[in-house]
Amino acid sequence: MATQETSQLERELGELLDVERFAPPESFRSGALWNDPKVYEEAEADWQGWWARQAEELLDWAQPWDTVMDDSDPPFYKWFAGGKLNASHNCLDRHVAAGRGDRVAFHWRGEEGEERDVTYADLLRDVQKLANALKDRGIGSGDVVGIFLPMIPEVVVAMLACARIGAPHNVVFGGFSPESVRERMEFSDAKALITVDGARRKGKTAPIKSAVDEVMGDLETIETIVVVRHTGVDCELREGRDVWYHEALEAADDECPAEPLDAEHPLYILYTSGSTAKPKGILHTTGGYLTGAAYTQRYVFDLRPDEDVWWCSADVGWVTGHSYIVYGPLLNGATSVMYEGAPDYPDKDVWWSLCDRYDVTLFYTAPTAIRACMKWGPQYPERHDLSSLRLLGSVGEPINPKAWLWYWKVIGGGRCPIVDTWWQTETGSILISPLPGITEAKPGSATVPLPGIDAAVVDEDGQEIGEGQGLLVLRRPWPSMLRTLYREDERFVETYFSKFGPRTYLVGDAARRDSDGYFWVVGRIDDVINVSGHRLSTAEVESAIVSHGKVAEAAVIGQADEDTGQAICAFVTLEGDLEGTGDLESELREHVAKRIGKLARPKRVIWTADLPKTRSGKIMRRLLRDIAEGRELGDVTTLRDPGVMKDLEGKFASDGDG
Ligand code: WT7
Numbered sequence: 001m002a003t004q005e006t007s008q009l010e011r012e013l014g015e016l017l018d019v020e021r022f023a024p025p026e027s028f029r030s031g032a033l034w035n036d037p038k039v040y041e042e043a044e045a046d047w048q049g050w051w052a053r054q055a056e057e058l059l060d061w062a063q064p065w066d067t068v069m070d071d072s073d074p075p076f077y078k079w080f081a082g083g084k085l086n087a088s089h090n091c092l093d094r095h096v097a098a099g100r101g102d103r104v105a106f107h108w109r110g111e112e113g114e115e116r117d118v119t120y121a122d123l124l125r126d127v128q129k130l131a132n133a134l135k136d137r138g139i140g141s142g143d144v145v146g147i148f149l150p151m152i153p154e155v156v157v158a159m160l161a162c163a164r165i166g167a168p169h170n171v172v173f174g175g176f177s178p179e180s181v182r183e184r185m186e187f188s189d190a191k192a193l194i195t196v197d198g199a200r201r202k203g204k205t206a207p208i209k210s211a212v213d214e215v216m217g218d219l220e221t222i223e224t225i226v227v228v229r230h231t232g233v234d235c236e237l238r239e240g241r242d243v244w245y246h247e248a249l250e251a252a253d254d255e256c257p258a259e260p261l262d263a264e265h266p267l268y269i270l271y272t273s274g275s276t277a278k279p280k281g282i283l284h285t286t287g288g289y290l291t292g293a294a295y296t297q298r299y300v301f302d303l304r305p306d307e308d309v310w311w312c313s314a315d316v317g318w319v320t321g322h323s324y325i326v327y328g329p330l331l332n333g334a335t336s337v338m339y340e341g342a343p344d345y346p347d348k349d350v351w352w353s354l355c356d357r358y359d360v361t362l363f364y365t366a367p368t369a370i371r372a373c374m375k376w377g378p379q380y381p382e383r384h385d386l387s388s389l390r391l392l393g394s395v396g397e398p399i400n401p402k403a404w405l406w407y408w409k410v411i412g413g414g415r416c417p418i419v420d421t422w423w424q425t426e427t428g429s430i431l432i433s434p435l436p437g438i439t440e441a442k443p444g445s446a447t448v449p450l451p452g453i454d455a456a457v458v459d460e461d462g463q464e465i466g467e468g469q470g471l472l473v474l475r476r477p478w479p480s481m482l483r484t485l486y487r488e489d490e491r492f493v494e495t496y497f498s499k500f501g502p503r504t505y506l507v508g509d510a511a512r513r514d515s516d517g518y519f520w521v522v523g524r525i526d527d528v529i530n531v532s533g534h535r536l537s538t539a540e541v542e543s544a545i546v547s548h549g550k551v552a553e554a555a556v557i558g559q560a561d562e563d564t565g566q567a568i569c570a571f572v573t574l575e576g577d578l579e580g581t582g583d584l585e586s587e588l589r590e591h592v593a594k595r596i597g598k599l600a601r602p603k604r605v606i607w608t609a610d611l612p613k614t615r616s617g618k619i620m621r622r623l624l625r626d627i628a629e630g631r632e633l634g635d636v637t638t639l640r641d642p643g644v645m646k647d648l649e650g651k652f653a654s655d656g657d658g
Helices: 004-014 038-045 047-058 087-100 120-136 153-165 180-189 209-216 245-251 287-299 319-332 348-360 367-376 400-409 487-496 537-546 584-593 620-628 643-654
Strands: 069-071 078-081 104-109 113-121 145-147 169-171 192-196 198-201 204-209 225-227 242-244 266-272 279-285 309-312 335-339 362-366 391-393 418-421 454-459 468-474 507-511 517-522 527-530 536-537 553-561 563-574 604-607
Touching: 004 400, 004 517, 038 047, 038 487, 047 069, 047 287, 078 584, 087 120, 087 153, 087 319, 104 153, 104 487, 113 120, 113 153, 113 536, 120 153, 120 225, 120 279, 145 153, 153 169, 153 192, 153 319, 180 209, 180 584, 192 209, 204 209, 204 287, 204 367, 225 245, 242 348, 242 487, 266 319, 266 517, 279 287, 279 367, 287 319, 309 319, 309 348, 309 517, 335 348, 391 400, 400 418, 400 527, 454 507, 454 584, 487 507, 517 527, 517 537, 527 553, 537 553, 537 563, 563 584, 563 620, 604 643
Parallel strands: 104 335, 145 169, 145 192, 169 266, 192 225, 225 242, 309 335, 309 362, 362 391, 391 418, 527 563, 563 604
Antiparallel strands: 069 078, 104 113, 198 204, 266 279, 454 468, 468 507, 507 517, 527 536, 553 563
C-alpha cells in the first residue's frame, strides 16, 4: 500500500516536472493584496516616490524626512534622512495603542511541547522593563549589545529593548561556538551580552552561560551579562557584572518611552562570512531597513495581519530571523509561530503538527529543510491537516525543481503559490521574488525583481546580458541595503562597490537570465560555501583547521551535496610524516565545531601530501573542486608541481564517491 502510494506520488511529481510555469492559483489570485501587474510600472515610473510611499504607509514616523534618498556620497547612501522613528514603537506601541494589545504576537512552542502565547502587550511590557534595566547599567544609544539566545520569546524582547534605546544589537546564532561569540563581541566592542543558562536540543541540555564564561572572562568591554533562566542548568553569575534576566526585569521601572531616532541610526550589526577568515559586520540602520522588512513581509507573503498565522522556520540568529521572525511580522502586527526545537524532534512530523495546531496560513522555510522532509517521506505531513496553508516560501539557496514540486504538491496540496525569495544578509530584505498574486512561478527561479528594485546580469565589463549567464548586480540603491561593514568602510567599498563603481552593487552571485527575463541564481562567485542555506567562508574553515597542532596546511571547497546544497570538503596536509586516520578526522571535525560551530564541520576530509599550488604559492581551489565533483581537470600547466594532481585523483577515486 505504502509503496503504491509513493509510486503514485512519484508519478504525479514526474508529470509536473514538464510543467514550465505555475500561474498563481485563481482562488489565491482573486483575493490577493496585489494582483495587478501595474505595481511594477508604478514603481518604475518614480522609484524614489514608490519607496517614500511604502515608508509612509507601513511605518509610523515621529518626524517626517527631508530627503527620500541622499546619494551625494556613493556608495554611502542615506535613506529618509532627517526623519525620526523608533523600531520598537513601530513593532509594539502603535499596535497596542490601536487596541490590539491582546493579539498574540507569538504562539511559542518549546521542545518538550510547552506552549506559551505572548501578546503584543506582553512584549511591550517586558521590552520597556529590559530597556530600563539596560539603561540602569549604563547602556545607551550607540552601545553595542550582543545577544546569544535560543529560539525563545526573550530573544525578541532583547532585540526590541535594544532598538528602543538605540543600542545596536549584535545577535549570534545559537549554533555558533562560544569562541565565535567572543570574536564577534570583540570586533563590535560590545558593552553587554544577553544570553541564557542553557539551551535544549533534541531532548538534551547544553550549558551555555558557563561555556560563554570560559572564553569571555577576560573580555573587558563586556560590562554586563544578562542571563535568561531557561533550562535551569547550573551556572555562575559574576558579582557586579552578571544579572538574571527575570530579576533585572522585576527591579526595573515599567515605563520606558521609545526614543525617536534618526532614520539612519544603526539598528543592528549581523556578522556573516566573507571571503577572508574575518567575518563581516553587516550594518543595518533604522528607517530604510524597517521599510524593506515591512514591505516585503506584506506583499511578498500577502500577509493579512487580522487573519493570517505566519511561520518562518529560520533561526532568529540569521538575517532571515531578524527580518521575518522579528521585524517584518511585528511591524505588520501579525501573529506568528515560534518553535524552539529541531524539525525532527520529538518526531519528523513536528512542523506539520504545529501548522495544524495553530492553523498556520503562511509558511516560510529553506530548500534544505524541504529536501530533508522529502527524504523522510510524505507520511509525516499526511498525518496532519494542512488545509489552513495558503502560501509557501523558500529562501537561502537555489531550490531544485524536484524539491519545489514536492513542496507544492505534498505541503501545499497544489493550491498554495510558492515564493522563491532571493536576498542576502546585506540586502536586509527580499529583492527578487514572485509576487504571489501576479507572477507566474518557474520552479528553481526566484523570478523577477520586486517593484522598486533594479537587478541585472552583467558580464565582466559590466555590460548587461539580456539572456545568458553572468554576474548579478543591483543598479540602484534600495532602502534596506547595508550601510557599511561595521568599522570597515574600506572593506565595504572594496567588497561590493569596487568592481563596477560606487553605483553598482556587486552581489557575489552568478545568475542566468532566460528569454522571459527571469533570474536563475546559480551560486556564489567568491570563496563562500552555502551549507543548508548558511554562509561559511572557505578561509574561515581553513583557518580553524590549520589551528590544529597536527595540521600543516588545508584547503577547503564546497562540494555539491544532495541534502545540504553544498557540503564542506577539506584537503588536509599533516605535519611531518603524521598519517591521517579516522580518529584524527573526528578530532579535526570536533576542533572546527569548537572554533566555529557544528555547521562548519567538514563532511569530508581528504589527506594529501601536498596541495595544488601555482608557482607563486596560491592554492588552486578550482582544481580541487574539479576533483571533488569528478570533473575533467581544468588547466594544470600553471601548477608548480602537476604531479600533485595525479596523487589526488587516485586518492579521491579510492576514497569512494562520497
Ligand atoms: C546568499 C545569501 C537571505 C537569507 C538567507 C541567506 C543565496 C539566498 C536564495 C534563493 C538562490 C539564494 C545566494 C545569496 N541565496 N536565497 N532564493 N535562490 N540563492 O542569507 O547567508 O546572506 O546568504 O544565499 O547565494 O547571495 P546569506
